[in-house]
Amino acid sequence: MSGNTVTPPDRQGDAPASRALLSSDGKSDNAPSVAAGTEEPKTKFQQDLIRMKEMQGRAELPPDEIEPMRKAQVALLDDGALLGIGFKSFDILEVLGHGAFGKVFKCKLKGKEEEFAMKVLKKAFLYRNKHLKYAITECNILKQADHPYVIKMHYSF
Amino acid sequence: MILDYCSGCDLAYHLNKKQIFEEEEAKFFIAEVILAISYIHSLDVIYRDLKPENILIDKDGHCRLADFGLAKENIGEKDFAKSFCGSPAYLPPEMLYSKGVSKAADIYQIGAVLYEFLVGFPPYYTENIKELYNSIRSARL
Numbered sequence: 565m566s567g568n569t570v571t572p573p574d575r576q577g578d579a580p581a582s583r584a585l586l587s588s589d590g591k592s593d594n595a596p597s598v599a600a601g602t603e604e605p606k607t608k609f610q611q612d613l614i615r616m617k618e619m620q621g622r623a624e625l626p627p628d629e630i631e632p633m634r635k636a637q638v639a640l641l642d643d644g645a646l647l648g649i650g651f652k653s654f655d656i657l658e659v660l661g662h663g664a665f666g667k668v669f670k671c672k673l674k675g676k677e678e679e680f681a682m683k684v685l686k687k688a689f690l691y692r693n694k695h696l697k698y699a700i701t702e703c704n705i706l707k708q709a710d711h712p713y714v715i716k717m718h719y720s721f
Numbered sequence: 722m723i724l725d726y727c728s729g730c731d732l733a734y735h736l737n738k739k740q741i742f743e744e745e746e747a748k749f750f751i752a753e754v755i756l757a758i759s760y761i762h763s764l765d766v767i768y769r770d771l772k773p774e775n776i777l778i779d780k781d782g783h784c785r786l787a788d789f790g791l792a793k794e795n796i797g798e799k800d801f802a803k804s805f806c807g808s809p810a811y812l813p814p815e816m817l818y819s820k821g822v823s824k825a826a827d828i829y830q831i832g833a834v835l836y837e838f839l840v841g842f843p844p845y846y847t848e849n850i851k852e853l854y855n856s857i858r859s860a861r862l
Contacts, residue, residue, distance in 0.1 A: 654723070665790070670726055671723070679726040679728075680723045680724060680725065680726050681723075681724045681725065681726045681727070682722070682723055682724075683722045683723075683724055685722075698790055698791065699790070701789070701792060701793065701794055702722075702788075702789040702790050702792060703722060704794060705761075705764070705766050705789045705792050705794060706722070706724070706789060708764055709760070709761070709764065711756075711757060711760040711761075712783065713753045713754070713756055713757035713760075713783060713784050713785060713786060714757050714760060714761065714785065714786045715724050715725050715727070715777065715785045715786060715787040716724065716725050717722055717723065717724050718723045718724065718725075719722070719723040720722045720723070
């Protein structure tokens with residue numbers, strides 16, 4: 565997502581930037597808890613990274629069960645959340661970029677080597693700006709799409 | 722959303738570094754983009770935001786179309802999408818006339834992107850949005 569994209573009128577709005585990230589654990593609205601005595605992170609990217617890591621607990625699924633789950637999920641075109649693959653199943657490695665509606669992180673399934681990009685959209689922000697339908701469309705299209713030159717979506721939650 | 726990680730950055734980055742692509746490179750990239758767009762169209766989806774930033778390069782050096790944030794589903798041969806959206810420099814004329822856009826808009830944008838590959842900036846490029854829109858509407862290249 566780039567900054568100079570023109571959006572239709574109903575997508576523009578000046579709602580305050582929400583900190584609610586794509587997470588189901590309900591912690592997303594809490595301020596990041598920086599332990600006393602630790603040095604303040606220097607860049608916004610570093611702060612984001614720390615916050616994302618704090619929001620993660622332990623993976624709910626053992627890593628060797630994730631792959632079969634993934635296959636079933638792909639066959640069913642189902643949401644990762646229903647199968648226990650969620651935000652907590654991934655290690656966040658670095659921030660790749662950010663746009664008006666969210667951020668992209670580089671991540672890895674816990675216990676696996678393969679790297680993925682995690683696109684995190686601010687659900688509350690999308691909702692307030694009536695932009696949710698675009699995110700749902702994106703998700704639907706990527707679920708259907710299977711082509712060597714089109715980006716592939718592995719999970720969504 | 723968990724997506725493929727493309728380690729090769731996007732084409733805007735490469736274009737910025739190299740200024741322009743060699744004809745052979747441009748041909749290779751644009752051919753892959755055309756295949757991707759034609760596949761997207763076969764699903765009755767229009768993309769609406771084709772630009773070098775949205776074309777990622779994977780670890781093998783192939784193009785990957787990313788960011789379907791402005792795409793629209795259920796657009797057949799004769800359907801039009803009404804929203805005004807996209808990136809100014811790549812907007813097709815019919816978008817500026819608010820006529821609604823069809824699959825042809827993506828094909829216009831393929832042309833605009835190919836132009837940028839070979840020339841180094843998008844067609845009619847200027848900082849002045851009004852002038853840019855006027856040129857897209859009526860100027861010769």
